[in-house]
Amino acid sequence: MRTMHSLLAGAFAATLLAAPAVAQEIEMPHQKWSFENPFGTYDLAAAQRGFQIYAQVCSNCHSLQYLHYRDLSGIGLDADQIKAFAAGVTVPDGTDDQGQPKEGPATPASQFRSPFPNSKAAAAANNGGIPPDLSLIVNAREGGPNYIYGILTGYADPPEGFKVGDGLYYNKTFPGHQIHMPQPLRDGTVDYTDGTGNSLDQQAHDVVTFLSWAANPEAVERKQMGVRIVLFLVFLTGLTYAVKRKVWADVEH
Amino acid sequence: MVGLHKSEFANPVINWIDTRLPVFTMIQKEYGEFPTPKNFNYFWNFGALAMINLVIMIATGIFLAMNYQPNSELAFGSIQHIMRDVNYGWLLRYIHQNGASMFFIVTYIHIFRGLYYGSYKAPRELLWMLGVVILIIMMATAFMGYVLPWGQMSYWGATVITNLFSAFPVVGPKIVTLLWGGFSVDNPTLNRFYSLHYLLPFLLVGVIFLHVVALHLTGSNNPLGIDVKSPQDTLPFHPYYTAKDSVGICVFLVVLSVLVFFAPNYLGDPNNFIPANPLQTPADIVPEWYFLPYYAILRSVPDKLTGVCLMFGSILVLFVLPWLDTSKVRSARFRPLYRITLLLWVVAVVVLGVCGANKPQGIWVLLSRAGTLYYFAQFLVIMPILGKLERPLPLPESISHPVIGGRGGGPLPSGAAAKPMEKA
Numbered sequence: 055m056r057t058m059h060s061l062l063a064g065a066f067a068a069t070l071l072a073a074p075a076v077a078q079e080i081e082m083p084h085q086k087w088s089f090e091n092p093f094g095t096y097d098l099a100a101a102q103r104g105f106q107i108y109a110q111v112c113s114n115c116h117s118l119q120y121l122h123y124r125d126l127s128g129i130g131l132d133a134d135q136i137k138a139f140a141a142g143v144t145v146p147d148g149t150d151d152q153g154q155p156k157e158g159p160a161t162p163a164s165q166f167r168s169p170f171p172n173s174k175a176a177a178a179a180n181n182g183g184i185p186p187d188l189s190l191i192v193n194a195r196e197g198g199p200n201y202i203y204g205i206l207t208g209y210a211d212p213p214e215g216f217k218v219g220d221g222l223y224y225n226k227t228f229p230g231h232q233i234h235m236p237q238p239l240r241d242g243t244v245d246y247t248d249g250t251g252n253s254l255d256q257q258a259h260d261v262v263t264f265l266s267w268a269a270n271p272e273a274v275e276r277k278q279m280g281v282r283i284v285l286f287l288v289f290l291t292g293l294t295y296a297v298k299r300k301v302w303a304d305v306e307h
Numbered sequence: 308m309v310g311l312h313k314s315e316f317a318n319p320v321i322n323w324i325d326t327r328l329p330v331f332t333m334i335q336k337e338y339g340e341f342p343t344p345k346n347f348n349y350f351w352n353f354g355a356l357a358m359i360n361l362v363i364m365i366a367t368g369i370f371l372a373m374n375y376q377p378n379s380e381l382a383f384g385s386i387q388h389i390m391r392d393v394n395y396g397w398l399l400r401y402i403h404q405n406g407a408s409m410f411f412i413v414t415y416i417h418i419f420r421g422l423y424y425g426s427y428k429a430p431r432e433l434l435w436m437l438g439v440v441i442l443i444i445m446m447a448t449a450f451m452g453y454v455l456p457w458g459q460m461s462y463w464g465a466t467v468i469t470n471l472f473s474a475f476p477v478v479g480p481k482i483v484t485l486l487w488g489g490f491s492v493d494n495p496t497l498n499r500f501y502s503l504h505y506l507l508p509f510l511l512v513g514v515i516f517l518h519v520v521a522l523h524l525t526g527s528n529n530p531l532g533i534d535v536k537s538p539q540d541t542l543p544f545h546p547y548y549t550a551k552d553s554v555g556i557c558v559f560l561v562v563l564s565v566l567v568f569f570a571p572n573y574l575g576d577p578n579n580f581i582p583a584n585p586l587q588t589p590a591d592i593v594p595e596w597y598f599l600p601y602y603a604i605l606r607s608v609p610d611k612l613t614g615v616c617l618m619f620g621s622i623l624v625l626f627v628l629p630w631l632d633t634s635k636v637r638s639a640r641f642r643p644l645y646r647i648t649l650l651l652w653v654v655a656v657v658v659l660g661v662c663g664a665n666k667p668q669g670i671w672v673l674l675s676r677a678g679t680l681y682y683f684a685q686f687l688v689i690m691p692i693l694g695k696l697e698r699p700l701p702l703p704e705s706i707s708h709p710v711i712g713g714r715g716g717g718p719l720p721s722g723a724a725a726k727p728m729e730k731a
Binding site: 092120121125195198279281288291298302305 | 401572
């Protein structure tokens with residue numbers, strides 16, 4: 055058994071030693087998030103501010119196609135607010151009597167408006183880069199919220215001798231460090247209505263909170279349900295074990 | 308035998324049915340009174356756990372299928388529809404997704420149990436081989452299921468794995484075209500994988516039924532690996548093992564729940580949240596964790612055909628295991644050397660898994676070669692030779708002897724073993 059242990063330890067150590075070689079040379083910030091631990095919930099005020107940033111900045115290029123306006127109740131907007139917001143957005147609305155595509159105001163049941171009709175149009179308008187849909191972006195990147203935060207705050211002057219391609223921008227967190235997206239947020243890009251300071255850090259934090267919610271809108275309900283279910287199951291395990299002990303009490307084994 | 312069954316059930320309705328179709332008698336016999344060795348440890352929970360797991364997968368899968376669209380244009384979006392709009396769709400999907408991982412955890416432990424306690428040896432060879440068939444069907448089902456969300460890893464995983472068949476001479480490319488339903492992974496591939504993903508679990512139910520029938524004919528093995536000698540060695544399945552299995556099922560549900568509710572995507576790959584894009588290959592194509600050891604075996608040799616043969620061989624070799632092991636002693640408890648080699652084999656599998664998750668370069672190539680070598684050496688060299696060389700520890704006379712005689716306990720009166728068993 056001792057050989058076994060040392061072998062296991064050796065295999066484990068080998069894994070640890072080899073790990074740095076695999077990691078890419080990117081700076082991954084480590085932020086504190088309201089939603090990260092097993093009991094965490096979304097900071098709704100931050101998510102609402104983040105939604106404001108999405109609406110004013112991100113939505114010019116990025117779609118959020120798997121969300122509907124009604125989903126915004128999840129970050130604490132009420133029915134009237136959602137209706138009012140949707141009414142201000144123009145979305146495709148079927149065809150008119152001549153069979154021509156027509157547009158109309160969105161309703162809470164509408165999908166979020168996409169800025170480009172298709173990916174070719176998106177690429178043409180963005181120097182060949184297609185702005186990814188943001189519905190799942192937090193789940194779709196290694197590092198999740200920290201990675202997105204890192205991209206938003208990672209713009210800097212390239213180091214000496216680093217050649218940045220035409221129409222590309224240097225970013226500390228982006229793999230390869232050359233990104234199509236120009237710096238979207240700076241200090242003071244968006245004016246908050248609730249008096250929160252609008253530093254780059256604060257804005258990045260807020261929009262990442264919003265996008266994390268957008269990617270996992272069920273997370274709070276899920277975790278709260280999970281606490282109750284796991285507690286119940288642990289109790290049931292204890293009970294079942296007691297029953298098993300009782301059943302087996304008359305057997306020598 | 309022609310004629311009505313003589314039922315012993317008192318309830319007239321049950322009796323009436325049982326006389327004509329003795330299912331109640333069968334259940335009573337196979338799950339009520341079924342004589343089961345009294346010395347099982349908790350490793351013997353895992354067969355029941357796998358069964359429960361399959362039921363969970365089929366139940367959640369049926370409801371997912373009601374809301375899923377097997378079309379390359381719609382599949383990814385329909386999963387998001389399930390996650391966001393279907394009532395408790397996220398719960399169904401996360402149970403199904405993590406249930407697949409749990410199914411492999413449970414099955415791998417079940418297989419380890421078989422290897423450690425020699426459950427594959429006579430007279431249980433066919434029982435074991437049916438188990439290997441179950442494993443293969445499970446793998447095919449899991450692989451096709453992973454393709455259905457039509458994310459980047461679904462698409463590229465499917466491309467890599469189906470392409471493996473092209474390594475076979477002459478028929479290889481034809482097999483690949485047949486699997487794809489065309490000349491690349493595309494909508495027809497998704498359609499046929501969906502169809503098969505729905506079909507195979509029911510095939511699994513059939514083979515599992517045979518697996519259980521075979522088990523109930525030979526009777527269960529046990530941690531001592533010796534045959535049942537008298538009724539004193541056994542207990543009726545109910546209530547003893549229904550109670551013991553229930554404990555395991557509860558613990559299993561706790562683990563599954565922790566995954567589902569607190570870390571539903573922990574075992575997944577971020578790339579699968581990106582819709583499939585045939586024009587963009589992900590930096591790293593890795594299969595789900597439960598396939599990583601086989602993936603490492605595949606990549607351990609530079610030649611594609613050899614790699615493919617080794618990969619399939621790593622499963623197929625299990626079929627002949629009952630004849631590769633030359634030792635008559637079943638349980639590793641009495642085989643000190645075999646025990647060490649088997650635990651080393653487990654280490655090799657874990658190392659292979661880690662290798663499979665890393666790019667095949669540098670130390671990982673070396674480690675995956677060493678792992679592959681040991682994986683096969685264990686079955687093809689060590690087990691045939693060890694059975695002849697090893698001197699096993701003395702076996703106990705019967706299951707109840709060491710149990711009643713005390714295992715590590717104080718001395719008991721020598722007459723204890725002769726005491727008539729108290730009827731439960």
